[in-house]
Amino acid sequence: MKLRRWLASRCRRSRPVSQLFVRKLTHREIKKATDTFSMIIGSDSYGTVYRARFSDGYIAAIKKAKHSHQSKDAFPGEVLLLSRLHHRHVIKLVGFSEENERFLAFEYMENGSLRDWLRDPLKTPLNWRVRLKIAIDVAAALEYIYYFCDPPVYDAKVNSSNVMLDQNFVAKISYVEVLDCNCFHNSELVATHSKGELEQRQRNAVFQFGVLVLELVMGQSMHNEEEPLQWIRGSGSACSMHKMVDADLGGNYDSRELRSLLIVARLCTKVGEGSILSIPQILRYLQGKIELSAAQLW
Numbered sequence: 001m002k003l004r005r006w007l008a009s010r011c012r013r014s015r016p017v018s019q020l021f022v023r024k025l026t027h028r029e030i031k032k033a034t035d036t037f038s039m040i041i042g043s044d045s046y047g048t049v050y051r052a053r054f055s056d057g058y059i060a061a062i063k064k065a066k067h068s069h070q071s072k073d074a075f076p077g078e079v080l081l082l083s084r085l086h087h088r089h090v091i092k093l094v095g096f097s098e099e100n101e102r103f104l105a106f107e108y109m110e111n112g113s114l115r116d117w118l119r120d121p122l123k124t125p126l127n128w129r130v131r132l133k134i135a136i137d138v139a140a141a142l143e144y145i146y147y148f149c150d151p152p153v154y155d156a157k158v159n160s161s162n163v164m165l166d167q168n169f170v171a172k173i174s175y176v177e178v179l180d181c182n183c184f185h186n187s188e189l190v191a192t193h194s195k196g197e198l199e200q201r202q203r204n205a206v207f208q209f210g211v212l213v214l215e216l217v218m219g220q221s222m223h224n225e226e227e228p229l230q231w232i233r234g235s236g237s238a239c240s241m242h243k244m245v246d247a248d249l250g251g252n253y254d255s256r257e258l259r260s261l262l263i264v265a266r267l268c269t270k271v272g273e274g275s276i277l278s279i280p281q282i283l284r285y286l287q288g289k290i291e292l293s294a295a296q297l298w
Contacts (some may be wrong), residue, residue, distance in 0.1 A: 001107040014086050022083050023080035023105065029054065030062055030103055042113060042167060044175050051104065058096055061109070061174075065102035075102055081153065081178045089141035091164060106174065110167040113174075115160035115221045130169050131216040132257060135264075139283040142209065145176060146202050146279055153180045155201050158208035160221040161164050176205050176224035206276045210268025213261050219246025260289040291293035 031053035033038065039049045046063040053059050055082050065075065075098060082093040082104070084150070095105030114134065117126050126134075138158065145156050155177045156162075163174040215221055233242065241262055245253060264285065267277050277285075 022025040022093055023099040025095045027099040030097055060105040060109045063104050065104055078178045089137045089172050091172050109164035111165035113161050114163040118221045128253040135213055136169040136286050141173045142205050142279045145281050152198050155179055158212055160215050202277055206268050210265045213265040218250055220243055229269055257290055
């Protein structure tokens with residue numbers, strides 16, 4: 001059975017979801033669109049990411065399917081499950097290829113990764129309001145992935161390389177992994193992972209979010225997390241918080257909002273069973289403490 005027909009049949013049989021709008025691509029199309037895989041634009045948890053411009057002018061980001069060793073039946077499941085993700089702050093799957101090598105095509109993000117903006121000295125530093133908006137965007141994406149997706153077989157890896165920015169600096173998570181590509185049983189999607197496993201994934205995401213908040217405040221992507229984590233967990237962090245703020249901001253930030261962000265970072269990275277905030281709590285707290293208007297972003 002052809003993959004696209006298989007996917008369509010599963011969509012009809014499974015719980016109601018949006019119609020499958022993913023484009024089936026040939027290896028030849030991808031090779032041509034990426035100029036023989038020379039249009040490298042970066043890397044993320046999948047590996048190398050290529051910019052592809054197709055003959056109709058459509059631009060996409062191409063990634064080699066991470067689980068290239070998976071069974072023939074598992075890849076259609078991965079494509080179907082990724083195609084079910086529909087959220088403003090999650091990268092959208094727009095195409096796939098199963099010829100020779102397996103590839104996934106995602107919507108293209110004009111402003112690249114957050115990591116690029118934090119590390120590239122030639123880029124204009126992100127202002128304070130944009131950084132706040134990115135934190136809220138990512139929290140909203142995590143709430144969707146872990147609390148509203150059914151079945152709960154998705155896992156997000158949160159770091160500055162996996163947070164992408166569109167032309168308006170709207171942030172989207174670019175790496176969402178499908179943990180069980182074969183969760184089909186009697187024409188229904190069934191999650192085979194335990195509640196405990198789901199809760200652990202949520203705790204991991206909360207911790208990673210706390211580290212990301214520190215990166216936004218400090219203006220740098222972290223290779224070594226230990227020193228910033230020791231600082232935020234320390235008793236003197238409140239007294240020295242202004243020293244940790246990215247100097248490129250030139251002092252243009254709100255002290256109360258800075259304190260709110262650091263409270264979140266501290267609670268997210270706190271060590272101990274049951275000591276970490278839930279993702280919905282983080283989102284509601286940030287939304288309540290920080291008010292953003294479009295005019296303030298740039």
